[in-house]
Amino acid sequence: MAAEKVQPKEFEKTPYFEACVPIEVLAERGRQTMQFGPMKPVGLKDPRTGIEPAAVVQLRTENIHRTCYNLVGFQTKLTYPEQKRVFRMIPGLEQAEFLRYGSLHRNTFINSPQLLMNPLQFKARGSLFFAGQLVGVEGYTESAAMGGLAGINAARALAEQPLITPPLTTAHGCLVSHVASSDPRYFQPMNTNFGLFPPLAKSPKDKEQKRRALSQRALEDFDAWKMQSRLS
Ligand SMILES: Cc1cc2nc3c(=O)[nH]c(=O)nc-3n(C[C@H](O)[C@H](O)[C@H](O)COP(=O)(O)OP(=O)(O)OC[C@H]3O[C@@H](n4cnc5c(N)ncnc54)[C@H](O)[C@@H]3O)c2cc1C
Structure with a gap:
């Protein structure tokens, strides 16, 4: 929540689509919001221990070689250096190499x-x-x-x-x-x-x-x- 964010431009000051809210905005809604959102652990018991973790991060393969993954549900407006710093705090991602950083997407739709x-x-x-x-x-x-x-x-x-x-x-x-x-x-x-x-x-x-x-x-x-x- 304290990490540096990209400040919105004037034309970006519109409401977020509820299914694509940036993670830092979700985090500000409450300490457990992400556990009930993109980091929901339900049904994902650790096969080694049988214990369901408090929160999980889903990695979705980005290429057929299974060498790149994306962090599912991690729309963000954190600055690039902050994304690297913060997401490397996730256990298992300490050494992660970032090929492409997260950003928000804008929907174009007519009235x-x-x-x-x-x-x-x-x-x-x-x-x-x-x-x-x-x-x-x-x-x-x-x-x-x-x-x-x-x-x-x-x-x-x-x-x-x-x-x-x-x-x-x-x-x-x-x-x-x-x-x-x-x-x-x-x-x-x-x-x-x-x-x-x-x-x-x-x-x-x-x-x-x-x-x-x-x-x-x-x-x-x-x-x-x-x-x-x-x-x-
Ligand atoms: C990063 C990201 C992640 C997403 N994740 C999910 C997800 O997990 N699950 C989900 O259900 N949805 C997801 N979505 C939303 C989903 O991708 C869109 O709702 C869906 O693809 C829209 O389909 P469409 O065919 O209407 O438009 P598009 O897929 O946007 O297709 C429009 C096409 O028109 C082309 N085009 C535009 N202008 C012109 C022009 N002037 N001349 C010719 N061609 C043109 C574009 O190049 C594009 O190929 C995601 C979207 C983004 C951006």
């Missing part, structure tokens, strides 16, 4: 609730569809989902067929609804999460069971929608 209609169609020019992260979603699967849907609807528009939207009870539908119906004044990108789904008529108390029921409903409704839209 979809204001600019788009139907699913992903530009209000000012109906033949133009927006896809992927640009519409205000975040993540690989979310972006691919919005790409698929934009493609399907662009093809339908060309064939003069009605455009289609997946039901609200599906992950696709939830994202489309977020993109289309959020308050344009506060619009921010969104990951898929269970909070986006409409509540179940009869919701199980247990969190895991509730998630299973939401997923089951989503899969069934998605299949029915595919059949109805002749997408199978």
